[in-house]
Amino acid sequence: xxxxxxxxxxQFNGSMxxxxxxxxxxxxxMLGIGVAMVASLGDxxxxxxxxxxxxxxILILVVIRFVNRQFSTLPPFPPTMSxxxxxxAHASEVLLYSxxxxxxxxxxxxxxxxxxxxxxxxxxxxxxxxxxxxxxYAFLRRTHTFLAYLLFLTFVAHFAAILFHTLIVRDxxxxxxxxxxxxxx
Amino acid sequence: xxxxxxxxxxxxxxxxxxxxxxxxxMEKHPAPVNVGNKPARMAVxxxxxxxxxxxxxxxxxxxxxxxxxxxRFVDEFERVGGIHSGFRRNHAxxxxxxxxxxxxxxxxxxxxxxxxxxxxxxxxxxxxxxGGDPHATDELSTVRGLGLxxxxxxxxxxxxxxxxxxxxxxxxxxxxxxxxxxxxPDPNTHQPDPAKGAAFLxxxxxxxxxxxxxxxxxxxxxxxxxxxxxxxxxxxxNADGASAYVRWTLAPVQPYEAxxxxxxxxxxxFDGLIASIQQHPLQWHLVMTVAQPxxxxxxxxxxxxxxxxxxxxxxxxxxxxxSEESSPARDINFDPLVLPAGMAPSHxxxxxxxxxxxxxxxxxxxxxxxxxxxxxxxxxxx
Numbered sequence: 001x002x003x004x005x006x007x008x009x010x011q012f013n014g015s016m017x018x019x020x021x022x023x024x025x026x027x028x029x030m031l032g033i034g035v036a037m038v039a040s041l042g043d044x045x046x047x048x049x050x051x052x053x054x055x056x057x058i059l060i061l062v063v064i065r066f067v068n069r070q071f072s073t074l075p076p077f078p079p080t081m082s083x084x085x086x087x088x089a090h091a092s093e094v095l096l097y098s099x100x101x102x103x104x105x106x107x108x109x110x111x112x113x114x115x116x117x118x119x120x121x122x123x124x125x126x127x128x129x130x131x132x133x134x135x136x137y138a139f140l141r142r143t144h145t146f147l148a149y150l151l152f153l154t155f156v157a158h159f160a161a162i163l164f165h166t167l168i169v170r171d172x173x174x175x176x177x178x179x180x181x182x183x184x185x
Numbered sequence: 186x187x188x189x190x191x192x193x194x195x196x197x198x199x200x201x202x203x204x205x206x207x208x209x210x211m212e213k214h215p216a217p218v219n220v221g222n223k224p225a226r227m228a229v230x231x232x233x234x235x236x237x238x239x240x241x242x243x244x245x246x247x248x249x250x251x252x253x254x255x256x257r258f259v260d261e262f263e264r265v266g267g268i269h270s271g272f273r274r275n276h277a278x279x280x281x282x283x284x285x286x287x288x289x290x291x292x293x294x295x296x297x298x299x300x301x302x303x304x305x306x307x308x309x310x311x312x313x314x315x316g317g318d319p320h321a322t323d324e325l326s327t328v329r330g331l332g333l334x335x336x337x338x339x340x341x342x343x344x345x346x347x348x349x350x351x352x353x354x355x356x357x358x359x360x361x362x363x364x365x366x367x368x369x370p371d372p373n374t375h376q377p378d379p380a381k382g383a384a385f386l387x388x389x390x391x392x393x394x395x396x397x398x399x400x401x402x403x404x405x406x407x408x409x410x411x412x413x414x415x416x417x418x419x420x421x422x423n424a425d426g427a428s429a430y431v432r433w434t435l436a437p438v439q440p441y442e443a444x445x446x447x448x449x450x451x452x453x454x455f456d457g458l459i460a461s462i463q464q465h466p467l468q469w470h471l472v473m474t475v476a477q478p479x480x481x482x483x484x485x486x487x488x489x490x491x492x493x494x495x496x497x498x499x500x501x502x503x504x505x506x507x508s509e510e511s512s513p514a515r516d517i518n519f520d521p522l523v524l525p526a527g528m529a530p531s532h533x534x535x536x537x538x539x540x541x542x543x544x545x546x547x548x549x550x551x552x553x554x555x556x557x558x559x560x561x562x563x564x565x566x567x
Contacts, residue, residue, distance in 0.1 A: 031241065032240075032241070032244050035241060035244050035245035036244040036245065036246075037541075038245070038254075038255070038256075039244075039245050039246035039252070039254045039255075039256075040246075040254070040255075040541065041253055041254065041255060041258070041358050041534075041537060041538035041541050041542070042358075042534055042537055042538065043537065044255070044537045044538070044540055044541035044544075045522050045530060045536065045537040045540050045541075046537070048540075114516075114518065114547070114551070115516070115517065116518070116520075116523065117340070117341065117342045117523060119341075122526040123299075123339065123341055123525065123526035125340060125341065127340070132513065132516065134516045134550075134551035134552075135551065135552065137548075137551050138548065138551040138552025139552070141548050141551070141552075142552075152241060156234060156237060156238060159233075159234065159237065160230065160234055163230045163233060163234070164230060167226045167229065167230060168223060168226055168227065168230070
């Protein structure tokens, strides 16, 4: 990964940008649905019916995205970022990938432990991945909430960093990830 | 975060070279321009972030403390019935049963659900009494419940939770909740305040009408010879894509006998069920009532008119009984919206609310220590 390309690519490649923005929309929708559905009576069922298949889609996409990343050349950080800041950025990426993988998996696991059928659409449903245990369900249910709030806070930090770089430092950090092809700086 | 001299130190750059994205030397890039009006830009950033966090909290109901949520609903059940570790927050007292459903194939024209194709599917269930006290004394007037889970061959499930009332007393979750609040025991008398109950009835004509219907049906003397009503309407879709609204009822094969009202022992309803099921398997016909256009499909307080088409789709047989302590049914949430393909919820507001509230109750009791059930394994064996 540390191979230096001759031209010094300045932007994430097209597939990475596409997956980033697709998942950004899905994950934000998911966070909103998640926090709304647990406080809702009238919309609960409708929201849960979206929450489950959307979670499975995110689980599949994060795996694809991780594999895709391993085969892609990453653009450099801008010179405005200190080594500490780069470490933090790297750690937050690791955290985001981990949460995007773990949250749906914990959701699947907790429904398995409660022996809820995990209906995706119509008669399509997932198989259980854990034994029937209500204690395990209770633990995973709390874990799911904790990880979801952690994901939201991580997203806020990620968003704050981008806003700071775009509006205050103005180093074009965002151009590495914009959906369109950015002019080389 | 601002660029510093240290950033330009090649040693530091090398030190972070293993970081992903570190593919070009930093010296290539010009230093960013310093921008004016920094405080205003910081203010914009703060506002945007506050907006994001605010939107998230708003969606979670943080700014509407009066909003009826599953948590607040179950809190109210707990205030009325107490917290009994490991037990359901309503219909707390129960016993578990197993058996099977034998479909006669008549339901196929209403729904493509596999459960209605001719054949047999295993069923696990739980008989219960309404109320939050798992050690309540059996009374003929207490609502009786039957939760069932049908396990379809392809891994699909159908769950339903029915009660022995021909009409539901509350048209929406708010009415149910307001009645719970009105029936909270007075701290001095430990009894609900009759004036509050009367005030609730006076302001809820749906409830008063439903109670009149309920009172015209004297309860039977047992769990085994009671009819159980699904009450909420569901939308069935058959293989041709045609849909119809239905309500279902379990009509007992065991003949109806009215209760005598003579004083009996604490668990007489459960003991009667256990004795009966140990003598012979208990059976009910599963009857689907099909709505006509105009029949209320979103209000369980109003029974549909007499003469609606009824389809007997098969027979439920329950042939074994078990204490909650040893039965897997204790750990099943009989969520009425666990439905196979071919069955969908109507717009009845109770359905989504029941799903949400059952889930809340299930989540709370799941993590608690399980106290012994009133109907113990030895009670079932004796």
